[in-house]
Amino acid sequence: MLETFKTVGKPIAHDSAAKQVAGEALYIDDIRAPEGTLHAYCVLSRKAHARIVSIDLAAARAYPGVGAAISAADIPGKNEVGPIYKGEPFLAQGIVEYIGQPVVAIAASSIKIARAAAKLVRIVYEDLPPVLTIEEALAKEFYLAKPYQMKIGDAAAALAAAPHRLKGTFANGAQDHFYLEGQIALAVPQEGGEMAIWSSTQHPTEVQKMVAGALDLPANAVTCELRRMGGGFGGKETQPAIIACIAAVLAYTAKRPVKYRVDRDDDFMMTGKRHDFLVRYEVGYDDDGRLLALDISFAARGGHVADLTTSIVDRALFHTTNCYFVPHVTATGYACKTHTQSNTAFRGFGGPQGMLAAEHVVDRVARRLGKDPLALRQLNFFGQAPRDVTHYGQRVEDFVADKIVAELAADVGYAERRRAIDAFNASSPVLKKGLALTPVMFGVSFTAIQFNQAGALVHVYTDGSIALNHAGTEMGQGLHTKICQIVADEFAVPLETVRIAATNTGKVPNTSATAASAGSDLNGKAAQAAARTIKARIAQYLAGAAGLPESEVLFAGGQVQVGATSLPFKDAVQKAYNARIQLSATGFYRTPKIHFDRATAKGRPYYYFAYGAAYVEATIDTLTGEYAFDRAELLHDAGRSLNPAIDLGQVEGGFVQGMGWLTTEEIWFDASGRLRTHAPSTYKIPIARDLPRQFRARLWAAGENREESIHRSKAVGEPPLMLGNAAFFALQDAVAAAVPGREALLVAPATPERVLMTIAAAAP
Amino acid sequence: MAKISLTVNGKKVSAEVEGRTLLVQVLREKLGMTGTHVGCDTSQCGACVVHVDGKSVKSCTMLAAQADGTSVTTIEGLANGNELHPMQAAFKEHHGLQCGFCTPGMVMSAIELAKRNSNPSEHDVREWLEGNICRCTGYHNIVKAVQAGAQAMAAAK
Structure with a gap:
């Protein structure tokens, strides 16, 4: 029997793993830069809001070793990196709007010289009053865009008629991406004024477009390339354009290659984070805890410019009921302008903030009614019509959260664990335990419909080897591995036959950001289409030559079977080449079925939903606020997984990142608007010993995408982050146990300090 | 100078x-x-x-x-020609990496632990790695890789 070489569905190691463990994998900073490359450094604003009266660069320019010193006035083209709205500069233009904004950029023969020259730059400011908090922005109606609303039914009337009503506020903190590889770009001038950029970016096309604009060049004169990022998480969706444009204008000015590797502290100070939100709500419910109406508003700290904030607020609104059917909903979003870093995409893109608020509401209602929160969650799940419609009008056709939650609850012995923990708490005055089991339902597709497209380019060479390019970028999520698996399976050749090349705007144009979890869905289908085109050409030729129908040609086991005969793939390729058959093809894919009308806030924005559930147990020390997670059990639906090892890695990593967001990671500004948690010394992402003592993650065995996604898999990049919600609500459960009979509501992040203060505030 | x-x-x-x-x-x-x-x-x-x-x-x-x-x-300097060091091989085999940026430091750090303790427990590894940050994996597979790598190093002695 022939070896099938099938790898789709198998736990194949990451395609770069061998290079990565050997230290051979190249990141942008590892690329051997051309002789004479200059190094960039930026002077950042020390004012939250001020008019720039003057900038004196003379001394910096005269400093030995300096190749270029520029401010906004020196940009040959547009000072623009706004992905949706215009007016978003990469160098401060006339005013500064946050502490950390790049004002002047310097390129010198060493980073040390660039820093020394930066000290000679004289900037005169005239202070303006800053707006630093969400509350202040709301009070002044200081918005980046008009407020936006989604509605179903009549929430006001349903609230008035509800047997019980509850009003409240909730908040979540921001989160720094802390990709291990910081922002970086290398700009190398080419002949004829062209510019080549190597950028650590999830969105090479946007880097190309913004650099072209900055240099007043057409897009075809700029290329952007990268082989991989050292992590992205959304932080490299729009922000890399800032870094690349600065490097490009410096390179243009100095007529030399320029590398801009942003120091970690500067990266924190310059770039945006996950949005912190202030949430206000009123919920109506019946005696059983059935949700009847929800009026909820989400106000996000957008920062100084819009960036992607409006889309992120939209996604919070889309996810504001998570898995729960609520017949009457009014959800309003406010994109607040503040004089702080421009907050940006981060894994989940507003979804986590919306979902966390939903879980807070359900958890609080359960405690008010004296019911177990899990029972209340299950009571409110989406179900059969009419309980299957979301507040944005999409019918939920693939609901499986009920099954996943039931399976996980049975698996962990939820009811027994609840009894055991209640018994522990009854006899333990200082240490208190809590548990939570929370579901995830995450919509998959870009809600801006035009981004749901991808291209791919496949070449088959006459030795039978295959080269693959596609529109997606590799940031560690294993996208390249999955796409290689898909293409190798199409040709039925061993995985090693397919080599993936760096993502390059010259190979596949007009790409969308690798974001919205859609990387393998979109690029997998595009690459598959390209492979199928080449196969069809080979099959047509071989069938014709043999006088057989095309259906008699099969690609299997590294061979091409033509009727009763069989020849190795590479021989078939050589024959096709000799017969002048084209062995290169592009592929294209656009997601079907999706539409959304932003004017009416109705449609079917998501191709499908991804589901999961997490169970967490926590112990808190009520005297110090310190805590530990005793156990976490995750069950996640990756559909028919393309690669269970990679998908499980996403589930584990997503959970821990979500747990970090909601527990130890605290973005903190002082009264002047200066970020004071700008390094790992003060900003605490989880380390290995923060893991739950007992930790297990599984993919849901019954998972299958009802839609015709690539091999019926489901997107798995973002959804698992929200499994971390269970860590937060386990702490909430423990806090509640510390002050029985009283309401003690946590807000995120639940740092030990906040746990302690929440208990203290509620204690009799 | x-x-x-x-x-x-x-x-x-x-x-x-x-x-x-x-x-x-x-x-x-x-x-x-x-x-x-x-x-x-x-x-x-x-x-x-x-x-x-x-x-x-x-x-x-x-x-x-x-x-x-x-x-x-x-x-x-760890690999012997094309043959990965047991700790490197363990990181690859146990999917102890995603973006790979932290991996070199993780591997180097893990090797010192393995030299001190040829059969570290999950707890030992988690404690040892307090000075190594990973943002992608959630550490779970890294811990497994370090345990397996330590055992493989001991077996290769």
Whole structure:
């Protein structure tokens, strides 16, 4: 029997793993830069809001070793990196709007010289009053865009008629991406004024477009390339354009290659984070805890410019009921302008903030009614019509959260664990335990419909080897591995036959950001289409030559079977080449079925939903606020997984990142608007010993995408982050146990300090 | 400027360095050995861990001058030709990486643990790795990889 070489569905190691463990994998900073490359450094604003009266660069320019010193006035083209709205500069233009904004950029023969020259730059400011908090922005109606609303039914009337009503506020903190590889770009001038950029970016096309604009060049004169990022998480969706444009204008000015590797502290100070939100709500419910109406508003700290904030607020609104059917909903979003870093995409893109608020509401209602929160969650799940419609009008056709939650609850012995923990708490005055089991339902597709497209380019060479390019970028999520698996399976050749090349705007144009979890869905289908085109050409030729129908040609086991005969793939390729058959093809894919009308806030924005559930147990020390997670059990639906090892890695990593967001990671500004948690010394992402003592993650065995996604898999990049919600609500459960009979509501992040203060505030 | 001489991955090298030059700068910029990464610039993330005379050290926190006369091993010096070191192989096999940026430091750090403890428990590994940050994996597979790598190293002795 022939070896099938099938790898789709198998736990194949990451395609770069061998290079990565050997230290051979190249990141942008590892690329051997051309002789004479200059190094960039930026002077950042020390004012939250001020008019720039003057900038004196003379001394910096005269400093030995300096190749270029520029401010906004020196940009040959547009000072623009706004992905949706215009007016978003990469160098401060006339005013500064946050502490950390790049004002002047310097390129010198060493980073040390660039820093020394930066000290000679004289900037005169005239202070303006800053707006630093969400509350202040709301009070002044200081918005980046008009407020936006989604509605179903009549929430006001349903609230008035509800047997019980509850009003409240909730908040979540921001989160720094802390990709291990910081922002970086290398700009190398080419002949004829062209510019080549190597950028650590999830969105090479946007880097190309913004650099072209900055240099007043057409897009075809700029290329952007990268082989991989050292992590992205959304932080490299729009922000890399800032870094690349600065490097490009410096390179243009100095007529030399320029590398801009942003120091970690500067990266924190310059770039945006996950949005912190202030949430206000009123919920109506019946005696059983059935949700009847929800009026909820989400106000996000957008920062100084819009960036992607409006889309992120939209996604919070889309996810504001998570898995729960609520017949009457009014959800309003406010994109607040503040004089702080421009907050940006981060894994989940507003979804986590919306979902966390939903879980807070359900958890609080359960405690008010004296019911177990899990029972209340299950009571409110989406179900059969009419309980299957979301507040944005999409019918939920693939609901499986009920099954996943039931399976996980049975698996962990939820009811027994609840009894055991209640018994522990009854006899333990200082240490208190809590548990939570929370579901995830995450919509998959870009809600801006035009981004749901991808291209791919496949070449088959006459030795039978295959080269693959596609529109997606590799940031560690294993996208390249999955796409290689898909293409190798199409040709039925061993995985090693397919080599993936760096993502390059010259190979596949007009790409969308690798974001919205859609990387393998979109690029997998595009690459598959390209492979199928080449196969069809080979099959047509071989069938014709043999006088057989095309259906008699099969690609299997590294061979091409033509009727009763069989020849190795590479021989078939050589024959096709000799017969002048084209062995290169592009592929294209656009997601079907999706539409959304932003004017009416109705449609079917998501191709499908991804589901999961997490169970967490926590112990808190009520005297110090310190805590530990005793156990976490995750069950996640990756559909028919393309690669269970990679998908499980996403589930584990997503959970821990979500747990970090909601527990130890605290973005903190002082009264002047200066970020004071700008390094790992003060900003605490989880380390290995923060893991739950007992930790297990599984993919849901019954998972299958009802839609015709690539091999019926489901997107798995973002959804698992929200499994971390269970860590937060386990702490909430423990806090509640510390002050029985009283309401003690946590807000995120639940740092030990906040746990302690929440208990203290509620204690009799 | 001072001249330093050291052995890197078995080869004698020398370099002219300033007093302030860091070991990692010599490795990456002067010797072109870019497998050792700089993640946080402040000696916290551990992406830059190398071995100096057999002990794991954050190379962004050590002056090059302090490494004068020492023997340094970097991630590039572990494999035997095409054969990965058992700890490297374990990271690959157990999916102990995603973006891979922290991996060199993780591997170097893990090898020192394995030398001290040939059969570390999950708890031992989690505690040992407190100076190495990973943002992708959630550490779970890294811990498994380190345990497996330590056992493989012991078995290979």
